[in-house]
Amino acid sequence: MSKVIEGLLYSRDHEWVKKLNEEEVLIGITAFAANQLGSVVFVDLPEAGDEIVANEDFGAVESVKAASDLVSPVSGEVLEMNEELEGEPELVNEDAFSSWFIKVKLSNSEELDDLLTAEEYKATL
Amino acid sequence: MQETKKTCLHGEHVKLNAKMEVFAGYDMPIVYQTITQEHNAVREDVGMFDVSHMGEFIVKGIEATIFVDNIFTNQITNKESGSVTYGMMCYKNGTIVDDLLVYKVNQEEYLLVVNASNIAKDYAWVVQNTDNFDVTVKNVSEDYEEIALQGPNSEIKMLEILNIDLSNLGFFHFGNFEFKNHSLLISRTGYTGEDGFEIYADSKAILELWQIFIEGFITPCGLGSRDTLRFEAALPLYGHEISDEITPLEAGLKFFTKIDTESNFIGKTALLSQKESGLTRRVVGIELEKRSIPRAGYEVYVGEECIGYITTGYLSVTLGKPIALAMVDRPHTKRETKVEVKIRNKRIPGFVRDKKFLKKKYKTKGA
Numbered sequence: 001m002s003k004v005i006e007g008l009l010y011s012r013d014h015e016w017v018k019k020l021n022e023e024e025v026l027i028g029i030t031a032f033a034a035n036q037l038g039s040v041v042f043v044d045l046p047e048a049g050d051e052i053v054a055n056e057d058f059g060a061v062e063s064v065k066a067a068s069d070l071v072s073p074v075s076g077e078v079l080e081m082n083e084e085l086e087g088e089p090e091l092v093n094e095d096a097f098s099s100w101f102i103k104v105k106l107s108n109s110e111e112l113d114d115l116l117t118a119e120e121y122k123a124t125l
Numbered sequence: 126m127q128e129t130k131k132t133c134l135h136g137e138h139v140k141l142n143a144k145m146e147v148f149a150g151y152d153m154p155i156v157y158q159t160i161t162q163e164h165n166a167v168r169e170d171v172g173m174f175d176v177s178h179m180g181e182f183i184v185k186g187i188e189a190t191i192f193v194d195n196i197f198t199n200q201i202t203n204k205e206s207g208s209v210t211y212g213m214m215c216y217k218n219g220t221i222v223d224d225l226l227v228y229k230v231n232q233e234e235y236l237l238v239v240n241a242s243n244i245a246k247d248y249a250w251v252v253q254n255t256d257n258f259d260v261t262v263k264n265v266s267e268d269y270e271e272i273a274l275q276g277p278n279s280e281i282k283m284l285e286i287l288n289i290d291l292s293n294l295g296f297f298h299f300g301n302f303e304f305k306n307h308s309l310l311i312s313r314t315g316y317t318g319e320d321g322f323e324i325y326a327d328s329k330a331i332l333e334l335w336q337i338f339i340e341g342f343i344t345p346c347g348l349g350s351r352d353t354l355r356f357e358a359a360l361p362l363y364g365h366e367i368s369d370e371i372t373p374l375e376a377g378l379k380f381f382t383k384i385d386t387e388s389n390f391i392g393k394t395a396l397l398s399q400k401e402s403g404l405t406r407r408v409v410g411i412e413l414e415k416r417s418i419p420r421a422g423y424e425v426y427v428g429e430e431c432i433g434y435i436t437t438g439y440l441s442v443t444l445g446k447p448i449a450l451a452m453v454d455r456p457h458t459k460r461e462t463k464v465e466v467k468i469r470n471k472r473i474p475g476f477v478r479d480k481k482f483l484k485k486k487y488k489t490k491g492a
Binding site for chain 1: 144155156159160161164349352353416417418420439440442468469
């Protein structure tokens with residue numbers, strides 16, 4: 001059974017969202033998603049300044065064999081991408097919950113209400 | 126919906142906790158540990174693949190040689206018994222039915238090894254073309270199971286583990302060997318760009334060999350690494366670099382045809398006329414200049430014009446850079462041509478290059 005961390009929010013597309021404050025969040029993928037993908041060899045992320053929209057693709061996480069689209073759990077502006085993942089994408093497999101992908105400034109914080117709690121997410125696995 | 130088939134090694138894959146997927150109607154291992162680890166085992170040491178899903182036909186009869194010669198793009202009439210020849214079968218219009226290996230047992234008997242996904246289609250095609258020939262064709266795919274042992278240490282492992290000395294077996298040659306009470310057909314062939322062997326036998330023998338190889342610490346490798354390995358060696362895969370919409374010339378496989386000789390074969394006329402009028406497109410290599418992964422089906426652009434598509438592409442495991450095989454329209458097939466590959470919503474810059482991504486290390490001497 002893959003690890004699920006309490007206190008984070010989750011999307012049905014296996015992303016986690018961590019609230020940093022009222023308007024900023026970190027987004028990554030869950031350990032379950034990382035396990036399903038196999039060894040991650042490349043993470044294709046938007047750049048600071050790009051706009052992302054809830055339920056639309058914002059990048060991809062890729063194993064040797066396949067690319068999986070990343071579906072955004074929220075809307076907003078990308079403040080930062082995790083540059084560490086460019087050189088060491090395998091960090092996603094080692095610890096999916098500390099390997100955040102992007103930091104986002106929310107344009108509609110009410111979207112967070114549509115996300116799942118740890119317990120609700122666990123029930124979908 | 127047909128029932129999913131299993132090879133005789135299916136239980137072994139499950140025991141090893143392989144990630145399984147249905148391929149060509151068979152439930153096959155995709156990866157046991159990681160594709161990278163399995164890939165590297167074959168490049169640096171040795172690895173083994175269950176390729177029992179491959180199809181095998183036996184062609185027999187006094188006209189077997191002229192029959193195979195007629196359906197096969199490559200030369201076999203002048204080959205000796207015990208030789209293996211790579212080539213294709215073409216339709217009349219020159220597009221490809223399948224690629225295959227032809228094992229010459231003698232002038233009156235051949236073993237054809239075809240792709241698993243094409244067994245039914247190929248068998249129908251081969252039989253359909255027997256009309257004017259004194260031959261019989263038998264589909265023995267269910268009786269032949271197969272392990273591919275691949276990598277620079279394959280020969281030494283065959284000696285150490287099975288006590289079978291293959292130092293005298295030449296590249297693209299085969300022989301019959303005994304192991305315990307089993308008879309094995311072993312060829313010095315493969316699909317990885319490395320030295321190695323393909324071993325054909327019945328299910329009892331193959332199961333025993335697999336278990337002995339596992340005990341001998343041979344790395345089991347799945348279809349995931351089989352594809353990354355064959356790709357780096359620029360070996361074509363049916364449905365990607367070759368298909369019933371692509372000719373051998375477009376695929377860059379003219380070397381494996383006899384169109385410049387007197388010999389006839391089905392599709393030759395069409396290929397000669399295609400050669401005369403000139404190709405409109407060709408499979409080329411592409412290398413990207415920015416880290417990204419060009420995957421099969423992605424479009425290739427020069428400016429605003431879509432000039433082709435990726436047939437296979439990876440972040441190369443051995444070379445660590447994004448490379449691809451692509452079907453590209455002329456005149457953009459020239460080396461160093463600047464192109465862009467559309468990856469999701471981005472255009473990633475790259476250039477056309479040769480397909481020699483990797484130096485092949487076949488053992489072609491000493492036989």
